[in-house]
Amino acid sequence: MNNEKLLEVNNLKMYHVIRKGLFGGKFYVKAVDNIDLTLDKGEALAIIGESGSGKTTLGKTILRLYEPLDGKIIFEGWDVTHIKGKELKKYRRWTGFVQQDPYGALPPFMSIKQILEEPLKIHKIGNKEERIERIHRVLEEVRLTPVEDFINKYPHMLSGGQQQRVVIARSIITDPKLIIADEPVSMLDASVRIEVLRLLRDIQKKHNIGIIYISHDLSTTKYFSNRIHIMYAGKIVEGGPSKEVIHNPQHPYTKYLINALPDPDPNNRFVKRNVPPGEPPSLVNPPSGCRFNPRCPLSIKGLCDVKEPGYTYISERHFVKCWYYEKGG
Numbered sequence: 001m002n003n004e005k006l007l008e009v010n011n012l013k014m015y016h017v018i019r020k021g022l023f024g025g026k027f028y029v030k031a032v033d034n035i036d037l038t039l040d041k042g043e044a045l046a047i048i049g050e051s052g053s054g055k056t057t058l059g060k061t062i063l064r065l066y067e068p069l070d071g072k073i074i075f076e077g078w079d080v081t082h083i084k085g086k087e088l089k090k091y092r093r094w095t096g097f098v099q100q101d102p103y104g105a106l107p108p109f110m111s112i113k114q115i116l117e118e119p120l121k122i123h124k125i126g127n128k129e130e131r132i133e134r135i136h137r138v139l140e141e142v143r144l145t146p147v148e149d150f151i152n153k154y155p156h157m158l159s160g161g162q163q164q165r166v167v168i169a170r171s172i173i174t175d176p177k178l179i180i181a182d183e184p185v186s187m188l189d190a191s192v193r194i195e196v197l198r199l200l201r202d203i204q205k206k207h208n209i210g211i212i213y214i215s216h217d218l219s220t221t222k223y224f225s226n227r228i229h230i231m232y233a234g235k236i237v238e239g240g241p242s243k244e245v246i247h248n249p250q251h252p253y254t255k256y257l258i259n260a261l262p263d264p265d266p267n268n269r270f271v272k273r274n275v276p277p278g279e280p281p282s283l284v285n286p287p288s289g290c291r292f293n294p295r296c297p298l299s300i301k302g303l304c305d306v307k308e309p310g311y312t313y314i315s316e317r318h319f320v321k322c323w324y325y326e327k328g329g
């Protein structure tokens with residue numbers, strides 16, 4: 001890895017708008033709220049958070065499948081935050097998306113060959129021969145071999161794991177520099193999950209692709225990441241090198257995820273749990289201050305429920321956003 005910066009996200013915001021009833025008001029789901037992150041060329045960053053914390057919204061906003069409300073997305077020094085038309089098309093070429101549901105991501109009436117050829121046509125890559133060559137090459141890379149057995153099949157003829165391999169093949173066929181893999185194995189049979197994760201990791205390393213790996217499952221990051229960010233209710237609450245975050249978690253929420261925090265309920269003291277008490281907040285009306293404060297055993301009244309914490313650095317690259325540390329622990 002050469003520490004050249006691939007992606008820089010500053011203060012990114014994306015709110016979903018929902019309308020209630022015919023004459024009802026407009027509500028905002030504050031799914032991505034002031035998020036900062038960076039990714040080096042060829043680096044793997046994992047974003048971990050429970051369901052509904054805004055991970056997919058973040059991924060899709062970075063890929064410009066959603067329009068950001070505020071903030072900046074800089075890709076190789078190029079401001080892509082509000083690009084449109086031809087510019088956006090160019091950005092699509094350099095980015096790839098692997099979604100949770102492979103079957104939903106593949107057009108059912110196209111053969112594997114047509115599916116893989118489409119992005120090459122859209123981006124005018126190669127002539128007919130070169131395209132076929134590329135299709136063969138990516139199918140070999142995702143180990144759908146012998147290629148002849150797969151190339152003329154349709155998505156429904158493949159297993160979930162094979163379908164996800166096609167999605168991965170499609171995501172790399174334009175030689176992207178950034179891939180966002182959003183829960184890429186959570187809908188696959190448990191028996192093939194690790195294999196598909198390893199495959200994605202191998203391909204990413206071989207081609208020096210920067211990847212953002214999104215998951216609700218912290219345990220799968222060991223196959224993946226150089227760094228981890230922990231997401232809670234539309235915010236990143238902690239981030240750093242994977243080993244540091246896993247072995248020395250700081251934020252109370254991360255500690256729950258890693259099973260390192262005792263339960264505040266005395267009846268549960270000896271029962272280790274990896275979910276904090278209570279429910280995740282509504283993102284329409286999130287708690288003021290730190291969004292974790294209503295569930296946090298360390299919450300300081302009059303501070304955590306009032307003002308949002310800033311960054312506290314535990315080591316050079318390991319940060320936490322928590323008043324407990326900002327106040328000196």
Ligand SMILES: Nc1ncnc2c1ncn2[C@@H]1O[C@H](COP(=O)(O)OP(=O)(O)O)[C@@H](O)[C@H]1O
Binds near residue numbers: 018031
């Ligand atoms: N298209 C949408 N319209 C309205 N609300 C949405 C939409 N997509 C997601 N949300 C809401 O935004 C929040 C974050 O969702 P999402 O980004 O899918 O989180 P995650 O991927 O972490 O499960 C949730 O409250 C979800 O209900």
Ligand SMILES: [Mg+2]
Binds near residue numbers: 182183
């Ligand atoms: Mg999601």
